[in-house]
């Protein structure tokens with residue numbers, strides 16, 4: 001028996017796949033979107049079709065007149081998704097795709113974003129594991145609560161089936177001390193567990209393997225810079241299959257600019273907002289997680305909407321689009337220096353796979369570093385893993401579709417079947 005249900009219960013969507021790992025066949029899949037906001041669901045090829053318009057976001061940012069701290073916070077709280085309802089929609093979706101829910105499952109695999117220092121491997125869920133995932137919610141408030149809700153719902157629906165948590169942080173267990181250390185007081189860091197963890201590890205692991213396969217080379221010999229550009233976005237330097245540097249840190253707030261998160265910021269800005277703006281710590285949290293990034297600066301959380309607004313002459317949207325690419329370009333340079341060289345730069349996830357302008361814009365002007373994009377290849381509508389660099393590019397540039405669900409299914413099955 002090697003049938004695994006994968007539940008990726010996210011902050012505003014639930015993605016699922018039922019996978020038969022003998023032959024790696026997807027038996028059913030779907031996406032339940034805009035949970036709790038009257039949103040619908042899609043089944044079947046849902047993961048291939050364009051997903052949600054404004055995930056993690058409202059349709060547009062609050063106007064300055066209603067942006068008192070309290071009203072901004074309340075506004076976002078009103079859109080807290082109902083994950084239990086989403087789980088029920090998923091079950092209906094599975095049945096509509098002809099799945100008999102009584103057929104035995106080897107495991108249910110769950111994406112869990114923050115595994116802290118404790119969870120370095122995929123882990124069979126126990127009450128203690130759930131407690132620890134819950135405790136880590138303070139470091140991933142957008143993610144761990146819905147991840148846990150998915151686990152609890154699956155336990156109730158599939159009693160006796162092992163629930164396996166697969167952690168986004170685990171791939172980054174190889175980060176060397178120099179890359180996981182913040183330059184703050186060492187005793188304080190120790191006492192409060194302050195260090196860099198990194199996220200999107202499930203995707204980075206899958207995509208690195210696929211990039212090696214595409215290049216026909218051993219992963220052990222490759223130096224890769226992998227950009228996961230989804231709603232959340234991060235980049236990892238992968239050396240011989242190991243994460244050696246990554247842009248997210250203690251929480252998924254650090255690094256690149258994202259849909260509703262701003263990424264790297266001078267910590268002095270937060271102090272200034274608290275002292276001069278009168279914002280509470282919770283209001284700053286809301287602002288950083290829900291009201292920054294493309295949404296905060298450009299007015300829309302989905303980069304396609306930002307591009308449309310920019311094309312229509314909106315200066316803030318145009319600037320947001322530029323800043324997004326400027327950050328990516330900066331990390332290319334930084335990680336090239338950290339790795340010493342790179343065999344390939346890889347783009348993945350919603351924006352990375354689908355947005356040719358972001359790829360071209362971010363890498364424009366980097367010919368001196370040996371990076372040249374072929375415009376026609378870059379603009380191709382192909383969904384397959386592919387190269388988009390020109391023949392004379394010293395560093396290959398690849399687009400590799402991610403498949404977090406397949407990676408989770410593989411890891412979950414490996415845990416329950418043992419070595």
Ligand SMILES: Nc1ncnc2c1ncn2[C@@H]1O[C@H](COP(=O)(O)OP(=O)(O)O)[C@@H](O)[C@H]1O
Pocket residue numbers: 010049050051055229230231232259301302303304349350351354355
């Ligand atoms: N088919 C598509 N064409 C263009 N952009 C897309 C497409 N699909 C997704 N995106 C972009 O990807 C973003 C979401 O990425 P995704 O990886 O699905 O996010 P997440 O899994 O983090 O929710 C959207 O904001 C959108 O801009």
Ligand SMILES: CC(=O)OP(=O)(O)O
Pocket residue numbers: 010113143168199200230231232233252
């Ligand atoms: C860790 C993270 O940011 O995940 P997502 O992209 O799913 O929001």
Ligand SMILES: [Mg+2]
Pocket residue numbers: 230231232349
């Ligand atoms: Mg994602």
